[in-house]
C-alpha cells in the first residue's frame with residue numbers, strides 16, 4: 001500500500017496544482033466518522049463541504065447504489081428512465097415550484113438558471129433585458145457564467161473578461177438593491193446564506209426587497225441554495241426558513257449523497273421560456289443519481305433528520321457562543337442549523353491543521369472563519385467533542401499570541 005508521502009508526491013508531479021490539500025489520505029467512513037489510510041479516526045464537521053449530509057456509508061444509500069449499479073447507471077436524456085420524473089415531482093412538491101432540470105454540479109445548476117432567466121427576460125423585454133444583479137462576497141461556482149456572478153476578487157482575478165452585464169450590490173443593502181435593479185434586469189441571484197463567503201445571512205428585510213424588486217421589474221429571483229439548502233437550515237429549502245420564495249432555486253451538494261447531481265427548479269412562468277434543444281447535458285439526471293436522490297430525501301424524512309438539525313444545530317450554536325464569550329480569539333458566531341461559522345481574529349487554517357492532529361475535521365473559509373457543515377446525523381456528544389478540541393486549540397493560540 002502507498003504511504004501518505006508517496007500519494008502526495010504523485011499528485012505533486014501529475015496533478016494541476018489547484019488545491020492546497022490537508023496532509024491526510026482518507027480511506028473510508030461510517031456515519032459521522034472518517035478513517036485515514038493509517039487507521040486514524042476523525043470526527044467529520046465538514047461532510048465533503050456539505051455533500052455527505054447522511055454521513056458516510058449510510059446502509060440504505062449503499063444498498064440502493066449496489067442495486068441500481070447492477071441494473072442501470074446511465075442512459076442518455078434521449079430516453080426516459082424510472083427516476084427522473086419522480087425526483088422532479090418530489091422536489092416540486094417540496095419547494096412549491098413547478099419544473100426541474102438536472103445537472104451534474106452546483107455550478108451547472110447556476111448556469112442553467114441564468115440561461116433560463118435570460119430566455120425569460122428576452123421574452124418579456126427584448127434583447128436589452130439581459131442584466132444580472134448579484135451580491136458582493138458571494139460564491140456561485142467557477143465557470144464563466146457562475147464566476148461572473150461571484151462577488152469575490154480572489155476567484156475572479158486572472159480570468160477577465162467575464163460577463164459584463166452584472167451589477168454587484170452589498171448584502172443587506174436595501175437601497176443599493178433598489179438602485180441596481182431596472183427593467184433591463186433579467187435576474188437577481190443570491191445565496192440566502194453565504195457559504196464560501198464566510199457564513200453571512202441575508203436579512204429577511206433584504207430578501208423581501210429582492211422579491212419586491214424582481215416582481216416590479218419582471219426579473220427572476222434566483223436563490224443559490226447549493227450549500228445552504230436541502231436541510232441545513234432545518235427546513236427542506238433554506239428559503240422556507242426565511243419566508244421568501246424565489247422564482248428559481250439551484251441545489252446540488254447533498255442531494256444524491258455524494259453521487260454528482262445538481263438541479264434548478266423554476267416557477268412555471270419562467271420554465272415556459274425554454275424549449276427542446278435549448279439546454280441539455282450528457283450525464284445530468286441519470287438513473288443512478290436520481291434514484292439515490294430519492295433515497296436521500298426519503299431518509300431525511302423517515303429518520304426525521306431535520307428535527308435533529310434544528311435540535312443539535314441550536315446546541316452547536318449555544319456551545320459556539322459560550323466559546324466566544326470565553327476565548328479572545330473567537331469573536332462571533334453566524335448561521336443556523338448545520339451551516340454555522342465561528343469568526344476568529346486569527347487565521348483559521350492553522351486551527352484546522354491542528355484539529356486534524358486532534359482527530360477532528362473542521363473547515364476554514366474566508367480566511368478567518370471556521371465553518372461547520374456537519375452531517376445531519378451529528379449528535380450533541382459529537383458537538384461536545386468538537387468544542388473541546390476547538391477550545392484547546394484557541395486557548396493555545398491565545399497563549400502563543402500573548
Ligand SMILES: *Cc1c(COP(=O)(O)O)cnc(C)c1O
Nearest residue numbers: 105106107139140141195226227
Ligand atoms: C459549492 C457551491 C457552488 C458550486 O457547486 P459545484 O458543485 O462545486 O459546481 C455554487 N454555489 C454555492 C453556494 C456553493 O456552495
